[in-house]
Amino acid sequence: PLFHVNALIVTTLAPLMRGQCTVWAGPLGFRDPDLYGAFWQVVQTYRVNAMSAVPAVYGVLSTLPVVADISSLTLPIVGAAPLPPAVREVWLARTGVPLCEGYGLTEATCASARNFPSAVRPGSVGQRMPYQQVAAVDIDTETGTWTFLPPGHVGTLVVSGSVVFPGYVVGREDGRWQLDAAGKVRGGWLDTGDLGSVSEDGYLTLTGRAKDIIIRGGHNIDPAAVEDVLRAHPAVADAGVVGRPDQHSGEVPVAFVALRDPDADPEAIRAMLVQQVTGRV
Numbered sequence: 623p624l625f626h627v628n629a630l631i632v633t634t635l636a637p638l639m640r641g642q643c644t645v646w647a648g649p650l651g652f653r654d655p656d657l658y659g660a661f662w663q664v665v666q667t668y669r670v671n672a673m674s675a676v677p678a679v680y681g682v683l684s685t686l687p688v689v690a691d692i693s694s695l696t697l698p699i700v701g702a703a704p705l706p707p708a709v710r711e712v713w714l715a716r717t718g719v720p721l722c723e724g725y726g727l728t729e730a731t732c733a734s735a736r737n738f739p740s741a742v743r744p745g746s747v748g749q750r751m752p753y754q755q756v757a758a759v760d761i762d763t764e765t766g767t768w769t770f771l772p773p774g775h776v777g778t779l780v781v782s783g784s785v786v787f788p789g790y791v792v793g794r795e796d797g798r799w800q801l802d803a804a805g806k807v808r809g810g811w812l813d814t815g816d817l818g819s820v821s822e823d824g825y826l827t828l829t830g831r832a833k834d835i836i837i838r839g840g841h842n843i844d845p846a847a848v849e850d851v852l853r854a855h856p857a858v859a860d861a862g863v864v865g866r867p868d869q870h871s872g873e874v875p876v877a878f879v880a881l882r883d884p885d886a887d888p889e890a891i892r893a894m895l896v897q898q899v900t901g902r903v
Contacts, residue, residue: 623651628702631732632674632724645670652679658686666690672697677705680721681860684712685882692717697739699724701747704828704846708853710744723747725826730754730812731785735826746825754783756826757811758819768808773822776829780811787812836865836873843875851898852879857886 623629629651634644645668647657652675657664661683664670671694680700695717701724710721724736725747734756737748750756758777759768771777789801806813817835818828829844836843845863852861859882865873879891 623649623653626651627728627732628674628726632699637672643668652676658682662686662688662690662692665692665695669694671695672699674699674701674724676700676702677709678703678860680713681706681709684709684716685859688716692719695719697722699736701725704830706850706853707745708850725828727781727814727816729787729806730781730783730814731787734781734783734785743825746821746827748826749824750826754781754785756781756820761813766805768811771819774819776817776819778832779814779816779818779820779826779828781814782811786810834864836863836875838865838868838873838875845875848875848877848895851895852877852891854898855891855894857881857883857891 624634624646637644645664647664648654651657665673670692673695675698677700680698696719698713698717698719698721700721705721705723714720720739720742722737722739722742723746724733726733726735733751734754735748735750737743737746757780758771758775759780760771760777761768768780786807789807790804791799792802793800815832816828817830817832818826820826830846834845836845843865845865848863849861852858852863858879860880862878863875864878866876868874877895879888
């Protein structure tokens with residue numbers, strides 16, 4: 623939808639600034655369920671070369687037979703959330719075109735990293751965009767002090783550059799907007815709230831959200847790791863794992879599963895998850 627920063631920056635303004643055309647699917651964008659049934663025909667009719675969507679969209683499109691000529695499509699960009707390996711593999715098998723991961727957030731004008739179509743590195747969201755810097759920091763939970771981490775170490779991702787916003791609008795006084803960075807911007811570096819690492823050659827890998835980590839009895843559980851196991855099951859369309867307060871352990875993970883096969887046996891899926899995650903039945 624055009625109210626979203628990705629629709630405005632990546633899908634609309636970027637190609638228009640290069641004299642290219644943009645196909646607008648309607649006010650709801652990919653939130654319109656009727657679009658999916660006609661999507662391959664849209665690609666064929668307008669010879670769509672590039673598109674941008676979230677992993678859930680590619681997951682749905684991957685279930686639909688390709689009933690049109692989509693040979694024009696060479697750059698399907700995915701972002702906004704970690705790309706499940708199962709979605710990446712099924713999409714490639716269905717279309718023959720690898721997904722190109724990117725990364726960004728509204729507070730940094732949407733695009734901060736991207737893969738190159740000719741050299742996609744699966745599992746990574748690519749290298750930083752020009753005129754930006756990306757790093758991982760360790761944030762002390764007591765003092766809030768930032769320590770920049772060496773390559774390959776997982777920490778909270780921070781972004782700097784002219785694309786970083788000055789703060790959130792909290793009011794207007796004397797004819798001027800009042801801004802508050804809410805502690806998210808320090809010395810020009812934006813705390814994204816995402817966890818990840820930056821390799822020696824500059825490739826950025828996401829591992830989760832700092833606030834999404836489930837702490838069970840002192841052990842950190844990354845929801846994405848459990849979700850990936852669930853999505854690998856052929857009967858599962860999508861899955862989400864959250865923490866539930868627990869008197870004994872502090873938090874316990876709870877999984878919400880959307881089935882691709884309505885007749886699937888939930889107990890079989892549960893047994894598969896237990897076996898994969900814990901190594902036992």
